[in-house]
Amino acid sequence: MTVYRSAPPPADPESSGALPVVRRRRRTFRALLVLVVLAVLATVVVVEVYTDAGFTPDGTTQQEASHGRVPAAVHDGGPVIDLSGPRPRSYRLPDRTVALTFDDGPDPKWTPPILDVLARHRVPATFFVVGSQVARNPELARRIVREGHELGAHTFTHPDLADLPRWRRDLENSQVQLAIAATTGRSTILTRPPYSSFPDALTDRDYPTVQELGRQGYVTVLDDVDSEDWRRPGADAIVRSATPRGDAGAIVLLHDAGGDRAQTVTALDRLIPQLQERGYRFTTVTGALGDRLGPANPPAAATQVWRGRTLVWTIRASDAVLWLFWALLIAAGALIVVRTLILFLFAWRHARRRRAPAWTWGSPVTEPVTIVVPAYNEEKTIGAAVRSLALSAHPGVEVLVVDDASTDRTAEAVEGLGLGNVRVVRVPPGGKATALNTGTALARNDIVVMVDADTVVDTDSVHRLVQPFADPAVGAVAGNVKVGNRRGLLGIWQHIEYVIGFNLDRRLYDTLGCIPTIPGALGAFRREAVRNAGGLAVDTLAEDTDLTIAIQRAGWRVVFEEDARAYTEAPATLPQLWRQRYRWSYGTMQALWKHRRALVERGPSGRFGRRGLPFITLFGVLLPLLAPLIDLMAVYGFFFLDRRLTLVGWLAIMIVQVLTAVLAFRLDRERLWPLWTLPLQQIVYRQLMYAVLLHSALTAVTGRRLRWQKMRRTGVALSRAG
């Protein structure tokens, strides 16, 4: 397909962007901006990975039994350990006193019913909360404090502290403190290390972390009685194991998060009255020890509240970003599935109908046609193109080459062919759209075929292309364009894309009556339809898309004729491909925006606009813009989420694409071998296409001017021209 603009637009004298100093500065700013965005995304990932570290809510993981370095006062002492002073101290609860403790919350599902049970029995408790849960359920943390319970720290993400380096341990304890400060305005002096149990289960491995907590001013609260509710043994068993022996006082370990806690709720409702009947008093940890510990939740310092707010807001913002990504990903996935189903159904039906022996457009069209070939510096390729067109098997073919002020010997190359039905018109520089308008105006026939100068056709292509004009409502026909130069990966990838894009997509659009583009490489028009549409306009870079939409808005039908084949020269290098796709995507956006009024208009314009434009926008612009998320989230999922599930999901999308491609190739009667490059295409070509789309969307938003350069020709496609 020809990408050309005969003369670059004059430099904008108003813009300072041409100054080298300004350009350098802007490049630096842009790089900094990209860095900031990447840093934000990295922070989101770090926060999500850090706070979503899964944990098993089991009681103990005994790995080491030795406890030689744990002082006897602690090992044989009570479950409340204060190591802040010079001598280790530990405390037991007085007789007939119970302090209920709940670990791992707050949990949006199970903490409220537990609080309800406690409130019904007017019993206070102590909640050892996980900081990331507090940040995500601030209202629950506030409710715990408001209803007279105590808050203790249970780290920020529930790791085994003894496994962590010093700085991580500090961070875990500091951040839970900050989360509590931000949500409740309180601090806490109580802490319970995850995976801890009774004081005599403290090992040499755990003890240094407890010492550290003491030095920082925490009181470590272990337990006397483990309800083992995390095993979900049934409410009866929980009640049994949570009941202290005799009249002994006890700190009872329960859980209000980490899975289904229905049994805990039921057990609690029975345990409390049972113990109360036996004369037990329920209190909090500090309440049980009188004034020996001081208040558990004194007000937090203002700096801690502010540091905590930053933490909580960061987590919420990260959650929101990730949620948005997932939502968009699910939307994109759903769109892809819908699109694939529609494609399969419609393309297959379309092919069946058109290939049925009874199918006909009407009586054969044998009217003479004029083939307009706009050309700008096409010396290398135009000879073969024009020869293949002039020798078309159709009565009365006239070829009109519009030479748009070429600086090479394009016109001479055509004249040198010495073909009788070929004319050359030289026009002043004006661009492709103007050249096509000139060609249409000078055409002697009412059917005009437009072909790019780098495109060769089969002998019968032109004849087949004009057959749909037997239907008087058809205003224009799109041909089936194929890649002529299929050498190298780039050629093969484009071949695949053309077969899928032109065959499958256009069949679908044809069935729905909203073909977005008649390719510049091969299309036929009634001159009247072009006139109705106001001719080709120069205000978009995709004059073909613009014209196609305008013709349909004028009430004409546009159809796809798969049997009219043309072989075009596709870009052979990445920069050329980039420029071509840039023009396509930017031009498509321009055309859609230009014709946006069709959405609200009456008559044929509105009928086309409401049916076609949303469809084209959704599947032609929005879905490709969302598609990069699939790759991004696949990478994220592979490293941080369920690796197998991610791989399966990614492969499923891959298989859907392979199936689509196979269908497209079968329908187009192409050999399947190029499809071996499809997996490779997923990790190079696709990303390039995203980048192009993103870039053109940005250009559209900023309103920047574009310069266009002509594609460099190699003349490979034309070796086919027989």
Place this chain on the structure above:
Amino acid sequence: MRAGAMSLSVDGMPGERNVGRARVRRLPRGRARVGRPVGKAPLPERAATSILPAAGAETPPVFVDPSGVRRRRLRLAVYALGLVLAAVLAAVWLSQLGGGPAAPPKPTPCPAASSAGGCVR
């Protein structure tokens, strides 16, 4: 219009069905065909130079903002947003990693008169 006429026009009126054996000219279906030009009209490129309408040459390209105002405003807005994001990011990381670990408040000093066991912290 012939009032009360029972016979139908032989030529066939548009919209009326012809009955009987009258010769009926088919109405042309579809669009009128325009035949090839007859005679010796000059070939277009040899014809006298005439001005062809240049479609929409004066309309500016879609999306393009020649004044650059939109671009300038957007650039400023994006830079401002970038600055805000950078500041927020710095605040987040500094508040979590700087300033040392957040610990519980230091306990109030024990009154000297207090007996052992009554106040240990």
